[in-house]
Amino acid sequence: METIRQILANTKTIAMVGASPKSHRASNQVMHFLLAKGYNVIPVNPYRAGEQIHGREVVSSLADIKEPIDMVEIFRSSAEAGEVVDEAIAVNAKTVWMQLGVINEPAAEKAEAAGLQVVMDRCPAIEIPRL
Numbered sequence: 001m002e003t004i005r006q007i008l009a010n011t012k013t014i015a016m017v018g019a020s021p022k023s024h025r026a027s028n029q030v031m032h033f034l035l036a037k038g039y040n041v042i043p044v045n046p047y048r049a050g051e052q053i054h055g056r057e058v059v060s061s062l063a064d065i066k067e068p069i070d071m072v073e074i075f076r077s078s079a080e081a082g083e084v085v086d087e088a089i090a091v092n093a094k095t096v097w098m099q100l101g102v103i104n105e106p107a108a109e110k111a112e113a114a115g116l117q118v119v120m121d122r123c124p125a126i127e128i129p130r131l
Contacts, residue, residue, distance in 0.1 A: 005131050007095050007117055008124060011070040012040055015062055015093070017084050018075030019043030021053045026099070026123075027075040028053065033125040042069075062087040071095040073124070074102055082107040089114045099123060 014034060019041075020027045032054055034041050042065055043053045049060040059065055062072065062084075072088040074081050074097065081104040088096050089111065096111045098104065098120040108118045 001131070003117065004119060004122070004127050007071065007097075007119065008128060008131065011095065013067060013069055014039050014041045014071045014073055015044050015065055015069045016041055016073045016075060017044045017062070017087075019045050019048070019053055019058065020075075021048060021051060021058075030073075030075075030099075030123065030125045031056075033128075037128060062091045062093070065091065069093040071097055073097045073099065075099050076102065078102050078104045082110070085111045085116075088116060095119070097122070097124065100126075 016031055018027055019031055022028055031041050035054055043056055043058040045058050046060040048058040051058045069091055072093045074084050081098055081102055085096055085107040095117040100123045103121050108120055111118045
């Protein structure tokens with residue numbers, strides 16, 4: 001829990017991979033929550049690039065983000081998490097956060113080996129109130 005507390009306290013910019021404009025989707029609800037808590041959340045979705053989600057412009061990939069990324073939050077399948085981790089390493093993100101149900105041990109090990117902090121199978125919208 002202390003690691004999660006530290007990550008959330010030191011994170012300012014979050015790239016949300018798999019962000020959805022659909023209000024019933026978990027990524028949409030979590031993005032709204034994080035924005036309300038003061039985080040700078042950048043939605044990443046190649047199918048929605050150029051659109052807006054909660055007033056934030058959607059980008060196609062992590063490489064399209066022009067500012068330092070503290071955390072990459074993954075709302076993709078466990079199988080797709082490895083590719084997102086590769087992108088997170090390439091853009092020098094500090095943390096990779098795999099959402100509830102997203103579990104990919106090899107990707108987590110790769111991220112840790114590259115110096116990133118890793119949280120897996122958790123939701124910041126659940127952890128923040130708990131802390």
